[in-house]
Amino acid sequence: MKLVLFDVDGTLVDSQNIIVAAQQVxxxxxxxxxxxxxxxxxxxxxxxxxxxxxxxxxxxxxxxLTQSYKDAFATLRLDPAHAEPLFPGALDCLDWLSKREDVILGIATGKTRRGVAHLLERHEWHGVFSTIQTADDAPSKPHPAMIQQAMAEVGVEPHETLMIGDSSFDMAMARAAGVLPVGVSWGFQPVTALNEAGAHHIVDSYAELGTILTGFLRSPSQAANPAPMSLS
Incomplete structure (x- = not known):
């Protein structure tokens, strides 16, 4: 079994507009x-x-300030102008991974449990992620606790784990936990920051991420697994 962990904001979800607006409020x-x-x-x-x-x-x-931000975020979320769309390809990627018998999916995010619960409800992702680590459960990134707790929860080792994120905090957290750090270029930090933080790969699309994941998941004992992800 392999554990694939996703960051949320800037990786799965394009939440930049609502984050900036809530901070301004x-x-x-x-x-x-x-x-x-x-x-x-x-x-x-x-x-x-x-x-x-x-x-x-x-x-x-x-x-x-933090409480004001939380209150503003909850209010703005009700406004369609502040929608938080998934990045192109994210849904297909999660669907592909969730159907594989050799993959455990997880989340490691700076969001609160409440924020993640809203996301799961909106996208009908209940049962998709076997481990969910949030800001309520562990020290802030780049401390490795989120990843360490996720691995302990599902019973996998660092060499069986991959972390996908858009920030230097994600990459540094992954390296501190001894897992494979994979950066995405479409998020909220520049690629140079991801490189400097130790990203092993940086991908420009979910299709490219699918190639990286296929290589990570492939081994002689997994030859009969489903075909690599194909995105339209």
Whole structure:
């Protein structure tokens, strides 16, 4: 069995617009200047307390900013203008992997349990992921605890595990846990940041990711497994 872990924001879900908008509301509520869009997205992947500490500084009202952000995010989510679409190919990739008998799927995200629950409900993904690690369950990325807990939960070793993400935090977390780090170029951080953080592969599409995953999953004992992923 192989464990394939996915980050959420910037990897599976294009949530950049709602993240930036919710940050702007939170900063405005505290009379603070909101960070630039680039700066706002640079911290995606961290747990919220760590993210707002980086954005506003340790002396800012970080806990209050975090709560304002959560409240704004929940409100904006009701507005169709702030939809969080899946990236092209994400659904096909998860469908392909979920049908394989040699794969365990998991999530490792800076989102809260509540945020992940909304995602699972919206996309009818209940039962797809065997392990879900969130900001409520472990120290913030790039600490390796999320991956370590996921591996322990499903009973796989580091050499049997691959982490897919769009941020330097994902790549550093994967390396710290001793698993294969795979970066995606369509997320919220530049490819140079992923390279510097130790990405073993960086892919430009889910079709390309399918090729990487096929190689990772292939072994003599898996010769009879389903064919490689094909995306339209």
């Amino acid at each position: 939170a900063f405005a509520a505290h009379g603070l200047e909101a960070p630039s869009r680039e700066r706002s997205l640079s911290i995606v992947g961290l747990s919220l307390i760590e993210a707002f500490t980086m954005l506003a500084g340790p002396h800012a009202p970080v806990e209050s």
